[in-house]
Amino acid sequence: MTIPNLPSLWAMQPEALTALADTLNQGPDARGPGRSEEQQAPLYTVEDGLAVIPVQGAMSKHGLQFFGWRLLFSMREIAAALKEVAADTSVRAIMLDVDSPGGTVDGIEELALAVRTAAAAKPLYAWADGLMASAAYWMASGARRIAAPATAQVGSIGVISMHREFSKALEGAGVRYTILAAGHYKAAGNAVEPLSDEMRAYLQEGIDAVYELFLSAVEQGRGVSREKTLAMADGKIFIAGEALKAGLIDRICSREEFIKQIKQEWTMNLAELRAQHPELEQELRAELEKDRAPALENARAEGAKEEQARLIGLACAVLGDAAETLKTVVQSGVTVEQIRALQPLMQPAAKAGTAQPADPDPYRKDALDALGKAAAAPADVAPDQPAGDDFMALVNAKISEGKSKGQAMHEVARDNPEAHAVWLKNVQKESK
Structure with missing residues (x-):
């Protein structure tokens, strides 16, 4: 049996990544964190003007199907759903319904950009439905507001790479591999020889560079300083109460309460806007006057x-x-x-x-x-x-x-x- 090759860099909970690798090693009879084709949900649903996009399970750029079992959900499908709802005139707001341990580094920046683009077109919110970790949080950090129930887990901001070495097992089986490569670092991290300190340092440089991108996305999306971003981005996973204190989320409530709040926000009248957000009203008036001036002149x-x-x-x-x-x-x-x-x-x-x-x-x-x-x-x-x-x-x-x-x-x-x-x-x- 051929086991699919997994990407080398992940923004994912370590235990979820290990479980995924074990599932692939156990073969088609294993039932890990995935869904069969018959169980796959639609890309999004719309109810009373609110588009809900499910983001459930581990993600990769193109997704991963293994013997009819979906192990990784496609980031590009989620991005396509975001683009579609942003253009849908019947949609007043968007909510990402997230229950995910994260996913691959490859594709996550593209998905995060799709979130920011959709959020510029319509109010976009994120709901942590149990787990919003690593790449899932990277994606959701571009939302206007993030909410979660009290039992949800949020965070695990970081980057991980799994290196498995089989040199001892191969030696015991009487198998010997010889690596032939052009370029000093071409074979860095291969599985048939021990990882040297030099190659470890080289691989760590790439991980640190991606981590910097992750920090920048959270810093920009949450509107916080680098110091506060580092405080919440040490790889820890937080229960909702701790996540709220750390600034990872904005509210602890039920899903129904959060949806009710979203709908109240888009139906806010002028009096409420003036009372609760006077600075926003002034900005809107200035923008309207700016847009109206050429029309009045014409x-x-x-x-x-x-x-x-x-x-x-x-x-x-x-x-x-x-x-x-x-x-x-x-x-x-x-x-x-x-x-x-x-x-x-x-x-x-x-x-x-x-x-x-x-x-x-x-x-x-x-x-x-x-x-x-x-x-x-x-x-x-x-x-x-x-x-x-x-x-x-x-x-x-x-x-x-x-x-x-x-x-x-x-x-x-x-x-x-x-x-x-x-x-x-x-x-x-x-x-x-």
């Missing part, structure tokens, strides 16, 4: 455009043919001051012996033409610019091409700003 701009279009439409209905000149004035951005400077030009000659204009239509046309002439006037005009006669010559040329006077003046002012500026300055002088 709304104001759109409103201004709509109002301008409405006013132009009303003017068109009143002014008829002269509306084109008005459009030119509005679109050019002419200022109120410029229009006021031209007001004297907008008064037509009166009929002899009366105070009435000679002709209402010429009055309206002269006024609108004067506005059109002011449409693109610059704020400042240099005193040494050329005479403005050229401007009207260009305007007349445009009119001879069939353009209206307002349109002609707009195009010439746009293409010949200097001539237009001098012409406008002369008009303003004449009006004084």
Whole structure:
């Protein structure tokens, strides 16, 4: 019988790792810590908006099936479930339902990242349903809150590697192995020769490096200092009361109470939020204002455009043919001051012996033409610019091409700003 090769580095309770190795050595009739294919639970369930993801048993990156018996649960399947519930619009919050001694180092950082990503999308909690040890705690440390019943065991933060040596047994059986390798450390930790001090130190370096990653994950996930992290990460397993004092968990309660608390948190109203978490309310308001500012600015701009279009439409209905000149004035951005400077030009000659204009239509046309002439006037005009006669010559040329006077003046002012500026300055002088 071929026994599957186990990974070399584990974040797992030592006794659970030993039991797993013994199960594999005993063969297919052994019934260790696993489930048959028929007993496998779904990746998650959803009830009243809460997605519950079971994490039960030892874990490895891809899982391990042995003669139809699941000995290791797949970290990647758990990560896939996290990704799915994070995208599920019916899910309001996520709870990891954990009963696990840990698992392999390979794959746990990927799973921990999946937890942090899901927690950024939706509130994520973890429940220690009996045992939350080593890699299982590494994963759960990214949760918003961790709770456990009074009898639960939590902790065992550390990294372990199991080295088994069979040189004496092989010698007694008359079997002799010769290791052939290129690279001084290539055969470090092999099972057919004793482990030297040098090779032990080399393997310990790798274990220490992974342990540092574990500490960083707990430090970041629990929001505690390195000093406090080291106090809870010496490999000990804690009963729930001790785990609470050490800062490993946040609450001791029943599973039903914890789920009730989770649901209460996502239905908290504004008054409760303001009373219990004033700093969070301020942060949320600031974030909303930040997101709303561009939308308000766009709304104001759109409103201004709509109002301008409405006013132009009303003017068109009143002014008829002269509306084109008005459009030119509005679109050019002419200022109120410029229009006021031209007001004297907008008064037509009166009929002899009366105070009435000679002709209402010429009055309206002269006024609108004067506005059109002011449409693109610059704020400042240099005193040494050329005479403005050229401007009207260009305007007349445009009119001879069939353009209206307002349109002609707009195009010439746009293409010949200097001539237009001098012409406008002369008009303003004449009006004084």
